[in-house]
Amino acid sequence: MAGRLIELPPPRGPLTEQLFEALQGSPQAPLETPAPVDSADPIADDDLQLALYVAYELHYTAVRGVNERWEWSPALLAFRGALERPFEEAVAALVAPAATDELGSVPEALQAIVADDPGPPLSRFVESQGGEEQVREHVVHRSAYQLKEADPHSWAIPRLGPGPKAALLEVQFDEYGGGIAERMHSALFARTMEGLGLDPAYGAYLDRWPGVTLATVNLVSGFGLQRRRRGALVGHLAAFEMTSSIPNRRYGNALRRLGYGPEVTHFYDEHVEADAVHENIAAWDLAGGLAAAEPEVAADILFGARALLQVEARWAAHLMDAWERGESSLRAPLVPVAV
């Protein structure tokens, strides 16, 4: 299996124009930090989020035409920091601060946070009313994360003490197929895409993902790549696992309603069972264990959970709003599958 390789998509504005031009040249060449980055809505900003996404992708994948030494270029990191700041501020504005009584009972606080999910009923809509086009668009959006599933959370492994580290590895080992490549969750998602006539190659739909979709991946990459945010990364994973089983059953049901068989629905069916295990480990052993061992990150654990739900809610609202207007939720509609 070849390593990942993505293509730089067309730039979307001044930030990606500047970044992509520099990335295609020498890593020794200067790259000016844009100061300040002024964005009306950083979470949905196509230009900002794509620039940030590509900057983070240098840690995950090869980019055609881009020298690998750009990954740790100080100029690139300074440029990236200028994008991270408005994004972090926009996310923080959506996240309620942790209450004092939450900090002593992080697993219970996480349960309450996910029970109060602010998002629109996307999985219910898709289950009962989602048409072929909407289901395929949903899969294309999700592929931004699912084709690298678990990788962003793996960044925390070296930074945790033994109890939480074992818990994270217990979850991740299962995410990665128990050590069997074909059973890796990212591989299962690729099979779902193939079954729907979609391109399963990593990054194939990069040009179609709007800013709000890229933001869902940039959120977790930003947490994962900074030791300082290990609490937020753990909270993000816990909330992710805790809000997975039930919606994934609905997405599987939608595909069955549209006539698709197990080779397409297996990803979703597997997640119903796997995340029913993982959510308990993530809430109690991982998040609870980390909060007990390092109480100074307890607030950030809850921040990560709340941030996930808020950014996912923005993303889900974008899909439902577009579909309500009869428009594609992607930057360009998918070509219909030939009948």
Added chain:
Amino acid sequence: MPSNQSPGAATITPYPDGPYLVRGEFTVLDQEGNELPLQRQTIALCRCGKSRMRPFCDGTHKLIGFKAPSAPEPWPGD
């Protein structure tokens, strides 16, 4: 770890308001002796009774407000 336990011995842990997680070396047999194929190393068995894929947990306990502690509840004589 207790000295009479090998590292592989099965453990069963009820999670608060959630399923039983089973870890280690174990098999799951139905009442006729058929072995259930397991998809992962650590499994979750339904504790609330309302999963649609029993004996395995599917998260339904959250929808029905299932409440049960991890620690043992009082014995009848307590």
